[in-house]
Amino acid sequence: MGNTELKNIIGSWSENLTFVEEGSEFLIVEVPANELRDIAEKLKTNKDTAFDYLFSLTGVDYGTELGIVYHIESTTHNHMIVMKVKTEDRETPNFDTVTDIWAAAYFNESEAYDLFGIKFNGHKNLRRIFLDDDWKGWPLRKDYVDEFNMLTR
Amino acid sequence: MGNQQFLADKIRTEEYLLNMGPQHPATHGVMRMVLKLDGEEIRDVEPVMGYIHRSIEKMCEHVSYKQAIHLTDRLDYLSSHMNNEAVALLVEKAAGIEVNDRIKVIRTIMAELTRLASHQLWWAVMGMDTGALTTFFYGFRDRELINDIFEETCGSRLTMNYSLIGGVRYDLHENFVKRVKDFIAHFKKKLPEYDNLLSNNVIFRKRTEGIGILTKEQVIDFGMNGPTARASGFACDIRKKLPYSAYDKVDFQEILATEGDAFARYKVRILEMWESMSIIEQLIDNIPEGEHRVKTKAVIKLPEGEFLQRVETARGDLGVYVISDGKKNPYRLKFRSPSFANMHGLNTMSVGTKIADLVVNFSTIDVVVPDIDR
Numbered sequence: 010m011g012n013t014e015l016k017n018i019i020g021s022w023s024e025n026l027t028f029v030e031e032g033s034e035f036l037i038v039e040v041p042a043n044e045l046r047d048i049a050e051k052l053k054t055n056k057d058t059a060f061d062y063l064f065s066l067t068g069v070d071y072g073t074e075l076g077i078v079y080h081i082e083s084t085t086h087n088h089m090i091v092m093k094v095k096t097e098d099r100e101t102p103n104f105d106t107v108t109d110i111w112a113a114a115y116f117n118e119s120e121a122y123d124l125f126g127i128k129f130n131g132h133k134n135l136r137r138i139f140l141d142d143d144w145k146g147w148p149l150r151k152d153y154v155d156e157f158n159m160l161t162r
Numbered sequence: 163m164g165n166q167q168f169l170a171d172k173i174r175t176e177e178y179l180l181n182m183g184p185q186h187p188a189t190h191g192v193m194r195m196v197l198k199l200d201g202e203e204i205r206d207v208e209p210v211m212g213y214i215h216r217s218i219e220k221m222c223e224h225v226s227y228k229q230a231i232h233l234t235d236r237l238d239y240l241s242s243h244m245n246n247e248a249v250a251l252l253v254e255k256a257a258g259i260e261v262n263d264r265i266k267v268i269r270t271i272m273a274e275l276t277r278l279a280s281h282q283l284w285w286a287v288m289g290m291d292t293g294a295l296t297t298f299f300y301g302f303r304d305r306e307l308i309n310d311i312f313e314e315t316c317g318s319r320l321t322m323n324y325s326l327i328g329g330v331r332y333d334l335h336e337n338f339v340k341r342v343k344d345f346i347a348h349f350k351k352k353l354p355e356y357d358n359l360l361s362n363n364v365i366f367r368k369r370t371e372g373i374g375i376l377t378k379e380q381v382i383d384f385g386m387n388g389p390t391a392r393a394s395g396f397a398c399d400i401r402k403k404l405p406y407s408a409y410d411k412v413d414f415q416e417i418l419a420t421e422g423d424a425f426a427r428y429k430v431r432i433l434e435m436w437e438s439m440s441i442i443e444q445l446i447d448n449i450p451e452g453e454h455r456v457k458t459k460a461v462i463k464l465p466e467g468e469f470l471q472r473v474e475t476a477r478g479d480l481g482v483y484v485i486s487d488g489k490k491n492p493y494r495l496k497f498r499s500p501s502f503a504n505m506h507g508l509n510t511m512s513v514g515t516k517i518a519d520l521v522v523n524f525s526t527i528d529v530v531v532p533d534i535d536r
Contacts, residue, residue, distance in 0.1 A: 031467070032465075032466060032467030032468060033467055033468050033469075034469075034470070035470070061382055061383070062382050062385060063385050064385065064479075064481060064498065065481055065483060065496065065498035067483055067494070067496040067498075069485065069494050070494075078483075080470065080481070080483070080498075084382055084396070084398075087403070091468075111383065111385065112383045112384050112385070112506060113383065113384055113385025113386075113503065113506055115506055116211075116502065116505060116506060117502075124217075124219075134208075137212075138211055138212060139211060139212035139215035139535060139536075140212060140215065148217060148220060149217075149219065149220055
């Protein structure tokens with residue numbers, strides 16, 4: 010299905026969605042944090058979209074905002090969409106989990122927590138997946154200071 | 163009988179935790195698994211990752227795109243060429259660099275040789291994990307020939323750093339075509355030996371058949387990929403789905419199985435080796451003439467926006483996702499690694515099986531731990 014058709018279908022579900030088509034080969038839909046689970050569920054269960062394969066889940070630090078980028082694919086229709094959710098809360102950023110919608114989010118959400126400090130409400134075992142449990146700070150954030158890094162100039 | 167019942171009533175049993183790894187020969191690297199056991203039966207598996215975490219994504223934010231390629235060898239070192247290719251293809255796509263057919267064909271041949279070498283090593287170790295030591299020597303004997311071919315053209319045997327933005331580092335060595343043909347002729351005789359030695363072995367079949375079954379629905383839900391997912395009937399080969407380099411010019415089959423057990427995963431990889439040889443044979447006689455490297459700017463900057471490139475490595479679907487702010491280094495670069503995605507299935511595969519079956523399951527996922535940890 011083409012980007013325009015996807016936009017028409019998804020746009021009818023909620024008024025609070027923002028669509029971006031420039032600067033990417035896929036349709037980008039920005040979802041408010043409180044509607045994340047609702048939209049995710051519809052993306053998966055709706056027959057015309059049928060996004061059943063969570064390809065990747067990426068944490069991003071946009072400077073003032075923190076966010077998660079979901080690349081979701083449909084194995085029946087072979088189309089992809091990029092779903093984004095953002096928050097300005099850098100102290101206690103949190104989103105709802107999507108692990109019960111796509112099991113593939115399980116380790117990926119832990120990774121986003123480990124490297125960006127973003128919490129996922131309802132995740133069964135959110136933990137430091139790569140770093141030590143007592144690690145201070147969130148290394149992939151832009152304001153993280155790493156005094157041992159020789160590459161930074 | 164009455165005595166046994168008496169004992170069973172008196173002896174207290176309970177579930178207990180066992181740490182497998184981080185230094186365990188069956189984990190193929192440094193990784194720990196916390197097993198919850200009932201006797202020898204597995205109730206739960208929780209992998210503990212991160213022992214080889216080097217934060218390659220953070221390092222990439224500080225270096226230019228040309229330099230970032232060199233870090234990718236260290237993700238999945240057995241698919242080093244495909245990892246290089248993924249970043250090279252992404253930058254070429256985003257910056258609008260056109261490469262000629264010669265480069266595309268060279269990349270495809272190299273990628274398939276890498277896949278063969280990776281699958282040979284997997285087969286060698288798979289046999290060893292199930293107690294058949296001979297396979298290790300067979301696999302490494304044949305893999306050595308591919309490494310020699312790489313050494314001659316690329317200058318190194320494992321982490322080749324061969325693909326660059328806009329081409330490949332060196333032109334093919336004059337012996338390349340002959341040696342590849344010799345190797346294919348040699349390996350076509352040797353691959354049936356693999357089947358005679360291991361695939362048709364009764365003990366091996368009993369160890370793998372019906373073990374660690376995953377259905378197609380589960381595989382999709384877990385976001386799994388590569389030969390592991392194809393063994394459950396999920397057609398996810400990026401070479402077919404989103405062809406890159408010269409894959410649209412060659413005729414090959416996507417290997418699928420439906421059983422979803424450990425033996426199906428084994429079978430898919432063995433058959434993929436035949437397909438890889440067929441791809442190389444189709445290309446090796448008609449490598450187009452031309453430059454091995456097109457001219458690019460000294461400093462490559464990507465336009466603002468976000469880009470995604472997927473390639474099929476020996477382990478599955480590697481995705482490189484770049485958010486660019488127009489500078490010479492990426493604002494954010496994410497490696498969506500196939501081994502990390504495949505770890506989601508481990509728990510479901512293993513619950514209800516024995517510890518020895520976990521070794522088999524882990525081996526048939528064919529993980530490379532640095533690819534998980536990045």
